[in-house]
Amino acid sequence: MDAKSAVRGVNSVVLKLTRAPVVGPLMRKGFVEISYTGRRSGKTFSTPVNYRRSGDSILIGVALPDRKKWWRNFTGEGGPITLHLPGGDRTGHAVAERSGSTVTVRVRLDGGR
Template identity: 40%
Template structure:
């Protein structure tokens, strides 16, 4: 595990509980969401905070330093089901990861109606 992955894991551990604090959670919820999914290989249920943007029923996550992270690989080549908690409201959806020619990774989550 790299230093970046260790620091990211520690930050995620600190941020997740803060997102559930009344008042603070709704403030953080404007830019952070919690994505929960089942690992394809491990079968473990995993939750992590992510920065996102939303337009209607589409949530977009731009993965920072994708070569240092592996979570997004659970959504390629095939999409997978996820739960997204935005400002305390859980939404179910389907996530698909795409990688550009330059190596930038975007996870697009289409929320269920």
């Protein structure tokens, strides 16, 4: 099994767990599915990420950023993102920041709820 297949498998399991009736609420406290449009392809992608929320601010830490590409869609001025949060989908603007080997994606959610 190559690395891409392994990542797809893990992501699939995480998404299923976040939707499960018993463990889902616990999983959703730390994981959220994001959706975004690729800058080059124009295709819509979705992936689960670990996050922390404070009001309308979301912080996503990117583990092993050199092995992942999704966060690169948010470099520079950043771009639009949708987070499938408990209580409903929220849109926002995401900006990726790299500091050495660490990458974080900061999201400012649109509107207040």
